[in-house]
Amino acid sequence: MRRGVGAGAIAKKKLAEAKYKERGNVLAEDQIAQMSKQLETFKSNLEEFASKHKQEIRKNPQFRVQFQEMCATIGVDPLASGKGFWSEMLGVGDFYYELGVQIIEVCLALKHRNGGLITLDELHHRVLKGRGKYAQDVSQDDLVRAIKKLKVMGNGFGMIPVGGSYLVQSVPAELNMDHTVVLQLAEDHLLKEGLAWLDSQSAGEAQYWLPALFSELSSRDITPEEASQMTP
Amino acid sequence: MSFEWPWQYNFPPFFTLQPNVDTRQKQLAAWCSLALTYCRHHKLYTLDIMEAQESPVFNNKKIERIIKTTMNELLIVLTSGNLEWLDKNKSRCLVMWRRPEEWGKLIYQWVSHQTERQVNIFIFPETSQTNPSRFLPEFHGLEEWMLLRSLQALQSDGKAEIITMDEGKGVKFF
Numbered sequence: 001m002r003r004g005v006g007a008g009a010i011a012k013k014k015l016a017e018a019k020y021k022e023r024g025n026v027l028a029e030d031q032i033a034q035m036s037k038q039l040e041t042f043k044s045n046l047e048e049f050a051s052k053h054k055q056e057i058r059k060n061p062q063f064r065v066q067f068q069e070m071c072a073t074i075g076v077d078p079l080a081s082g083k084g085f086w087s088e089m090l091g092v093g094d095f096y097y098e099l100g101v102q103i104i105e106v107c108l109a110l111k112h113r114n115g116g117l118i119t120l121d122e123l124h125h126r127v128l129k130g131r132g133k134y135a136q137d138v139s140q141d142d143l144v145r146a147i148k149k150l151k152v153m154g155n156g157f158g159m160i161p162v163g164g165s166y167l168v169q170s171v172p173a174e175l176n177m178d179h180t181v182v183l184q185l186a187e188d189h190l191l192k193e194g195l196a197w198l199d200s201q202s203a204g205e206a207q208y209w210l211p212a213l214f215s216e217l218s219s220r221d222i223t224p225e226e227a228s229q230m231t232p
Numbered sequence: 233m234s235f236e237w238p239w240q241y242n243f244p245p246f247f248t249l250q251p252n253v254d255t256r257q258k259q260l261a262a263w264c265s266l267a268l269t270y271c272r273h274h275k276l277y278t279l280d281i282m283e284a285q286e287s288p289v290f291n292n293k294k295i296e297r298i299i300k301t302t303m304n305e306l307l308i309v310l311t312s313g314n315l316e317w318l319d320k321n322k323s324r325c326l327v328m329w330r331r332p333e334e335w336g337k338l339i340y341q342w343v344s345h346q347t348e349r350q351v352n353i354f355i356f357p358e359t360s361q362t363n364p365s366r367f368l369p370e371f372h373g374l375e376e377w378m379l380l381r382s383l384q385a386l387q388s389d390g391k392a393e394i395i396t397m398d399e400g401k402g403v404k405f406f
Binding site for chain 2: 191197200201202209211
């Protein structure tokens with residue numbers, strides 16, 4: 001008698017498959033149960049860690065960065081929502097919310113001067129100033145995170161990467177851009193990046209020169225007077 | 233041969249102390265180089281800080297820019313190896329656009345070529361007939377203080393010996 005083919009064989013096969021499937025489910029259930037247990041343990045460990053180091057997280061920017069990165073690797077966003085489990089437990093949400101408010105205040109205050117465009121450095125400097133010496137220290141990483149949250153809330157905030165840092169934009173580009181102000185910012189930034197040199201002995205206000213442009217001009221025998229007229 | 237100015241000399245911002253730290257470093261290094269090459273070209277061994285302010289190096293009349301010779305940052309960079317103050321008030325200094333050791337080497341080389349390894353003695357007070365600076369354009373105008381230092385450098389190296397005599401000083405080369 002031949003094996004394999006035939007209704008009987010098919011039925012057997014189906015039974016075997018079903019058994020395997022069941023086994024598969026059973027295995028999956030096991031794994032899930034195990035994973036849940038692990039997650040529980042992990043969660044409580046993290047809770048313990050967070051409550052132990054809550055002060056540290058609030059006070060120390062360096063520690064805060066590391067904590068944030070650790071959360072990121074396990075897929076936890078402590079700032080996900082103001083009322084979320086994590087933000088409540090860690091109390092970090094408030095910190096970033098307050099920081100966001102401060103950032104908005106600084107940007108609003110300077111908007112008339114810089115057209116809503118400010119370097120991250122300057123923003124950092126002013127935020128620190130505004131916080132006073134008894135407040136918790138704030139790093140540029142904190143500012144970037146707070147701004148990211150602001151973006152999500154649709155406050156018109158954006159960050160433009162320039163050189164190794166950012167320009168923070170608090171006003172959408174189409175509105176209210178004073179071009180001379182932007183140019184001023186650009187000049188400041190060029191100085192910072194070492195692309196421009198400052199000349200404080202020119203008649204009138206200080207001028208910025210670009211060495212790269214200068215050598216080109218010199219080679220064409222343009223006088224310094226003519227050259228200076230070409231700079232903004 | 234007239235002195236060739238570097239491109240920075242006609243660049244107005246070169247005369248303003250740059251706020252950017254990296255740019256400033258490059259700027260001061262360029263100033264150091266310019267000051268030394270100028271002194272070397274004109275064989276200046278001493279510098280009076282106040283008088284130097286009027287010199288074309290620090291005062292570019294064509295583009296109407298000056299750099300203060302009393303500027304601390306400038307002086308610090310120049311002093312680190314090449315300038316030596318003659319007085320406590322820092323109004324005059326020695327400019328070593330070539331260091332005594334380097335001079336010593338040049339002198340020794342020249343001496344070796346002169347007499348094929350014989351021992352040489354030169355007496356070099358001002359009345360001397362055999363002052364090396366009389367013989368080589370390179371040494372021309374080499375001031376006695378520098379000459380003495382260079383020979384002292386050779387002496388510490390064991391290549392020469394300074395002998396003090398009544399008429400002045402002599403040098404024995406080995």
